[in-house]
Amino acid sequence: MQRTLLIYESKYGATEKIVKYLAPVLGPANYCTTDQFKDSYRDFDFIVIGSPVxxxxxxxxxYNFIENNREWLNDKPLALFSVSLSPEDGMxxxxxxxxxxxxxxxxxxxxxxxKLSAMTEEDSKALDIFSQQVGFPLKDMDNxxxxxxxxxxxxLKEIKENLIPPAPQREEFIDKFLTSHNTCTLSTSYQNRVRSTPIEYNYFNGFIYLLSExxxxxxxxxxxxxxxxxVYEDYTGFNNLAGMQITGTSEIISEDTPEYEDVLRMKGLKIDFxxxxxxxMNMIKITISKVEFLYSEFKKLGYEAKQIQNFKKLNFNH
Known part of the structure; x- marks a missing residue:
């Protein structure tokens, strides 16, 4: 799987704080300061470097790290971020x-x-000189x-995903997996209300349908x-991974529509009954926008075990 390495310096903790928020989202990932860097980290696939200003x-x-490691950094996709009170200065x-x-x-x-009280005397003096040069007011700030x-x-996660070479017949694998399973967990939310529901589904004409009381x-x-x-299978080991996360949009299908009746027939249910x-019986139709498929079969074919398939742009209704 694509691994992310975050390299940073952080004198008073703000950059380190940001790195620790970024790393879990970009996982599998690790992070280190420049002096903690190991030669083995050169094998990571995606590099993020962060620094305060x-x-x-x-x-x-x-600066020293980039200069001393330019050769291998040039062969990696690299993201850079700065942490400062002035975005223009950072950029x-x-x-x-x-x-x-x-x-x-x-x-x-x-x-x-x-936070002025946390600064060393040396940094405080340097900042005082800098503030006089650029007209920067010296006071505690939190941006x-x-x-x-x-x-x-x-x-960054989306950038990283787009770097993954697509496995051949990826969509066919997705169709086969969804067709061969019939139970999923549906997650819905609004503001602070979140709900996850184990429910039977049917995959039909590229859509997911759920019938619920x-x-x-x-x-x-x-x-x-x-x-x-x-949608997933029981975990039995790293050599047999099979799980799918689907992002999509939903709509309620009226029982007076031909689509409602078509889905019932597909499910083998009698409409009159x-x-x-x-x-x-309420019918939910899900239009798939994105599939994140962790599947060991891709690895056996020589590709990343996790494959991403985007279908169409989300249709937001709020």
Whole structure:
């Protein structure tokens, strides 16, 4: 699987804090400071380098690391991020160093923090001189934004996914897996209300259909049509992985439509029996937007075990 290595420096903790939010989203991943770097880390597939900005410059150890490791870094997809009170300052530094590295795929300036009482005397004096030069007010500031950091993590995850070579007949494998299974976990949400439901499904004409008497999921679906579906087999070992995460949009199919009746026939149910049922049977249709398929068969073919298939753009309704 594609592995991510995050390399950073962090004098007062803000950059390290960001790295520890990024790493789990980008997993499998590891992180280290420049002095903790090991030769074996060169085998990682995707590299992220982060640095704070002090007195208008990135940490000197970051410059040194890039200069001393330029040869192998040029062969890796590389993302760069800075942490500073001034996004413009951070981006200017990233533009400067990215010009010397071949495969820079992303640059991001993130907000940092300034706590004057925590600074060393040397840094405090340097910052005082810098603030006088650029007219920067010296006071405690906090521009750290967790939502911005998590959005950045998802941006990097998408970049990383797009680097995975597609396995041949990937869509055929997906169709076969969905057709050969019939039980999933449907996850719905709205604001702070989250619901996961084990439920039987049918895969028909490229859509997922679920028939349900009702439940709390129907409180979420009209307000947020985005859903996640998981289909998987029992774990028996790393050589036999088979699990699928599906992102999609949902809609409720009216019982008065031909589609409702077609799905019932496909399921082998008699339409008259369903309609005479004392309780209503609600039909959910899921349009698949993205499939993340962890499947050992791909590995046996010489490709990444985790394959990503995007189908169409999500249709948000809220």
């Amino acid at each position: 002090y007195s208008g410059k990135l940490d000197p150890e970051i 200017n530094n990233l533009d400067e160093i990215s010009g010397n590295i071949k495969n820079t795929v992303s640059k991001k300036a993130l907000g940092g923090t300034l 750290f934004n967790l939502e911005e950091v998590t959005s950045y993590a998802l941006e 009702g439940g709390e999921k129907f409180a979420n679906l009209p307000l947020n049509n985005q859903v996640s579906v998981a 369903i309609k005479r049922n004392p309780v209503k």
